[in-house]
Amino acid sequence: MIAQFFQTVDLGIKSLLVQKLRAGLAALGIFIGTSTVIWLVAMGEGVSYRAQQQILELGAKNVIVRTKEPNEGSEEDANARVKTYGLLRADYRRIVENIPNIRRAIPMRELKFELRLDDRTADAKLVGCAEEYLELNRLQIARGRWLSPRDRGKKVIVLANETAKRLFPYENPIGRAIWVGSEFYTVVGQTKDRTASAAIGGSLDSRDYNLDAYIPLKTLRQRVGDLVMKRVGGGQGMNFTGEDVELSQITVEVNNIDEVDETAQIIETLLRKYHEKEDYAVVVPRELLRQAERTRTMFNVLLVVIAGISLLVGGIGIMNIMLATVTERTREIGVRRALGATRSDIIGQFLIETVVLTAGGGLTGVLFGLAVGPIFRFLKKVVTMVSPDALPPIVHTLEPRIALWSVLLSLGISLGVGIVFGVYPARKAAYLDPIEALRHE
Structure with a gap:
């Protein structure tokens, strides 16, 4: 069972490598969505932390x-x-x-x-x-x-x-x-x-x-x-x-x-x-701290919704690509069915391909998201060198703060998107008529 699973994974990765550019562009949508969740929440947490510190200074x-x-x-x-x-x-x-x-x-x-x-x-x-x-x-x-x-x-x-x-x-x-x-x-x-x-x-x-x-x-x-x-x-x-x-x-x-x-x-x-x-x-x-906490929660929900839409768009892009892949590989699916592959094998293969795409995009997005601090400081330094007065004072004091929950949430959503949007193309491939698939040119 385990050997068969790894064989299916290996087959899925090789199938994706046949169309490297297409697979990369599909994963790019998930990469952008995942890193956007982490970046936006980190910025929101940084602003919220600064606001709460100011409230503490005011006398909480x-x-x-x-x-x-x-x-x-x-x-x-x-x-x-x-x-x-x-x-x-x-x-x-x-x-x-x-x-x-x-x-x-x-x-x-x-x-x-x-x-x-x-x-x-x-x-x-x-x-x-x-x-x-x-x-x-x-x-x-x-x-x-x-x-x-x-x-x-x-x-x-x-x-x-x-x-x-x-x-x-x-x-x-x-x-x-x-x-x-x-x-x-x-x-x-x-x-x-x-x-x-x-x-x-x-x-x-x-x-x-x-x-x-x-x-x-x-x-x-x-x-x-x-x-x-x-x-x-x-x-x-x-x-x-x-x-x-x-x-x-x-x-x-x-x-x-x-x-x-x-x-x-x-x-x-x-x-x-x-x-x-x-x-x-x-x-x-202290009511001010409670109010700041409520504002932060609402702000984070808004940011996650915006980034979630980005992940949704990326998921739709992956489903579209996988549907096109099913059409291109109809004959291959027919050959596999003729050689004894079951419908669950076909579903597993296409689901694994989709999950590999989304997991790859999600993991690279997480790595990029975790670098928000150094990248933000570098960009701030570059902008300040080009135009010293371009940034408002609050940006100079802002320091992004990565929230662990945003990392787990973005990675979980990216994997979930892969499974949800991969099911339909996988089922469509599995339920193709083997004889018609073998005749497909």
């Missing part, structure tokens, strides 16, 4: 606790001239003292403020923050320095890129004094331009970091205070309303991403115990 291990204005519970609350709500410094202490698995907790307070220098003004977001705020939000210093522990309580300020340009369009702001409200603050630093973050999935608000101004949290508390009054209306109908808020946000970073959900639940329990009104929101950016 963070739990963000925000102050939010509560719904008016009563007419008295609605008409109150000063509204007191939001996160407390006591909440920050309770979180630090009661949750053991956190790496750090960073409080901050922000409010809109007008900054002035002579006749130039800038409506900025004044952020009272700790020293860790720079690293937390991936800000970079363009000039001067960032806030340090020795600045706590002092009137120093770091300007964001756009804020600095509005106040100092042609000058170096470091060391200059500007008006923040009714007091002078000394500029000690300026941050680089930073791309605004987009609102994603309802979890993270959009934020333009280029219109900020940063002062120590202790300074904001001592110089500005928790209570901020606003003028409403004008003339005789002018009124003042105020908001009394201690902290705008507490960012809690945990040691392990698996602890994010549990930590968020503990924080919610703590806040619920000490807040009568729902004047806070707990946000888990």
Whole structure:
């Protein structure tokens, strides 16, 4: 049985070698389809991996606790001239003292403020923050320095890129004094331009970091205070309303991403115990990772479908060639049947020829697909040498990542295509009438 099988394989290979160009072109379709599956999935995995790394950098291990204005519970609350709500410094202490698995907790307070220098003004977001705020939000210093522990309580300020340009369009702001409200603050630093973050999935608000101004949290508390009054209306109908808020946000970073959900639940329990009104929101950016994972899955399915169509076209090409081969070899089939070959022998011979074609194309496609990394880097290098600005920045950071499942899937599909599209020509050959086949010219 085994000897007969190898004899059939040998006969099938010799039959294919008679028409080398035809066999090569037939296998080429499978080669392209197989390598396309691996290449596309590798590119998709590379893009997805890069996106997930960026999300991790944005803070997938963070739990963000925000102050939010509560719904008016009563007419008295609605008409109150000063509204007191939001996160407390006591909440920050309770979180630090009661949750053991956190790496750090960073409080901050922000409010809109007008900054002035002579006749130039800038409506900025004044952020009272700790020293860790720079690293937390991936800000970079363009000039001067960032806030340090020795600045706590002092009137120093770091300007964001756009804020600095509005106040100092042609000058170096470091060391200059500007008006923040009714007091002078000394500029000690300026941050680089930073791309605004987009609102994603309802979890993270959009934020333009280029219109900020940063002062120590202790300074904001001592110089500005928790209570901020606003003028409403004008003339005789002018009124003042105020908001009394201690902290705008507490960012809690945990040691392990698996602890994010549990930590968020503990924080919610703590806040619920000490807040009568729902004047806070707990946000888990880990949702972004889940969203990226869903996007990657959909992207991979799309790529596999596209590459699968390529394999399907290659399979149809092989079936077409095998049907033509059956017609050309009708007399040979008749001779074999006359010499005692059974229909299963004929089916086996033609199926083996088809599988050899698809397996050969599939294996070479896999080898070419596994070389996606070196080939991609070489092509990227060549294009960059010819035209340095031709490729977008994302391509320079992209690194293909081969997925084992794509290799197995593409090879499995190529073999499956060979069997499925080889059955019909093989059956047609096996069921030829031997006498008519012998008369065929």
